[in-house]
Amino acid sequence: MADKYDLLLLLERPYEPVFMERGRKTIFDVPEKFLTERYRMVGNELLERFGQEAGRRISVTDITLPDLHIPMQLPRKAQFTLCIPAHRFMARRLIDIFMAVNTIDELQSVAAYAHDRVNPYLFNYALSVAVLHREDTKGVGLLSFVQSFPNKFIDRQVFRHLREECTIVPEGSRMPIVIPRDYTASELEPEHRLWYFREDFGVNLYHWQRYLVYPLEATERRVVFKERRGELFYYMYEQILARYNVERFCNKLPRVEPLNNLREFIKEGYFPKMEWPPRFDNTKLSDVKRYQDQLILDIGCLQRWMDLIYKAISEGSVIDESVNRIPLDIEVLGNIIESSEASPHRNLYGELHNMGNLFIAYAHDPEHRHLETFGVIGDLSTAMRDPAFYRWHANLQNIFQAYKTRLPPYTTKELHYEGVSLTGVEVAVEDSKTPNVLKTHWQVSDIDLSPGLDFAPRGNIFARFTHLQHTPFTYTINVNNESETQRFGLVRIFLGPKADERGQDIDLKEQRLLMIELDKFAVSLQPGENVIRRRSNESSLTLPIEQTFRERDTKPDSTQKSEYNVCACGWPHHMLIPKGLPDGLRCELFVIISNYDKDGDCNDSAAHCNLREQLFPDNRALGFPFDRLTRLGVEHLRDFLTPNMSLIEVIVQHEDRTDHCC
Secondary structure: OOOHHHHHHHHOOOOOOOOOOEOOOEEEEOOHHHOOHHHHOOHHHHHHHHHOOOOEEEEOOOOOOOOOOOHHHOOOOOOOOOOOHHHHHHHHHHHHHHHHOOOHHHHHHHHHHHHOOOOHHHHHHHHHHHHHHOHHHOOOOOOOHHHHOHHHOOOHHHHHHHHHHHHHOOOOOOOOEEOOOOOOOOOOOHHHHHHHHHOOHHHHHHHHHHHHHOOOOOOOHHHHOOOOHHHHHHHHHHHHHHHHHHHHHHOOOOOOOOOOOOOOEEOOOEOOOOOOOOEOOOEEOOOEEEHHHOEEEOOHHHHHHHHHHHHHHHHOEEEOOOOOEEEOOHHHHHHHHHOOOOOOOHHHHOOHHHHHHHHHHOOOOOOOOOOOOOOHHHOOOOHHHOHHHHHHHHHHHHHHHHHHOOOOOOOHHHHOOOOEEEEEEEEEEOOOOOOOEEEEEEEEEEEEOHHHOOOOOOOOOEEEEEEEEEOOEEEEEEEEEOOOOOEEEEEEEEEEEOEOOOOOEOOHHHHHHHOEEEEEEEEEEOOEEEEEEEEHHHOOOEEOHHHHOOOOOOOOOOOOOOHHHHOOOOEEHHHOOOOOEOOOEEEEEEEEEEEHHHHOOOOOOOOOOOOOOOOOOOOOOOOOOOOOOOOOOOOOHHHHOOOOEEEEEEEEEEEEEEEEOO
């Protein structure tokens, strides 16, 4: 019987034939008919040659071969993106094939056969989706996408040095190849100050993982239709923009300017220095005519879709495909804007999110005159590298806020937890005697890229990259339970800037859109005073760097309870805290404890994911209590407080030093 973890070996060395060595001297013994035409004529010789030094052989069951003519329509060396409808159709077909087989043995055989025939990016996406959603592959943590396809994330020059090192130097003596800290632009480009955020591996993997957990299309309904999918789409990007804008404050830059005028020039260029084509400064969006991708797009469609969505918000309802009116809520609105199969009427309301990405991605060559592929924003695994990504999503967030601001403010009764009060909050950094001062610095870490180096000598080869990191800290929260019985609460912790980009104190109307959610967890409250201590690395919303860049050939710890963690869907923990300033960024730390019985359990989940058919474990709106405008008379966060809330000022201080990861 096949081992489900062996499926991960098929995500390594994506362009090499499936019969070549994978992992640690492991090969797949495939039937000769599984070989492509190029290798079939010398099949016995090849299988014998590559099997001689194998320490482990995986026997692949001979099966009836699947029909791959639809997935194979995308050339092997082409780029793949979920934003292009034709590519999604191919991906849907391959997902269906992988989901339909009955056993792990059959899945392994079908995947082994497809591996050498289907575009590697398409193959990786479809198999990853199947592994995350099949009942018999629960607990299988995916290989990091950076490790499978380092060419998508790393400078071409570094990639050349990686190959040189592993070709010349034997394993055991190889040195990590250093990726420059800021290689895509110079200090003359102000937007480059955000390189550590936009180009961070973990940040981009977080974005990509969303589309593995929430595929846009699949025949099996449960794969696409998950509870609160649309709201999670809204909140993911709301939090990304909040974090990005606070990082801009940390770099003396104003908030991102929404891309509202679709006919304007995009002033921000971007030169990724990888396999992606660049976009020059002041490139204008225009109609797209890319016949090879079956794309004939009029930029006016984006405006028409936006007008229809704004109209639906003002009317409070949308029209579904049966021409019935259904009430509009954040779930429906998110599904419309994301435009998955969960959209009530895709033909009417269009594909605003995906097509907006494509118009920007093709701005450099909209008619394919120069035979260029789409830009970095067109690939959802790398889109967050592009400054224009944030401008487009700021525009989409304006649409969401047009809906949110129509909702009535929360009353004090809705905010209050009767009989429970917060009497004090403090944060303390490890080995520091100064409370309420958070510290960040640079850190270098290594990642093994050998799984993605096709046709190169075997053995580990590491790249060394620099990323933001913070000193671990602990929250101390004092809570008074005024009742005589045990009660349960749900704690939410947020961090937001106290001043805007001009240094002026910010009012709550603006500040609520800049509040970063740091943690959410359930607590037991005994009668009387309770002291809650929570370490920063316990955050239910983040993934540790060790898990973001999972080592290959490892299985998840048997003590690991959270399916959320196994599926690697969470904000990278090293980016939990914004960079801050050398002299300190003034922020406010906000803590609220609400009624657990009403809000639900969040110990083993996060505000970014919901897998399989589970109920989402938080009954409140995502972003509560900052997801709506505040009641009349409340201008600042201090005026918003009820007894079950607490607010303190904290300083985020950046030290320009570099530590080495353990």
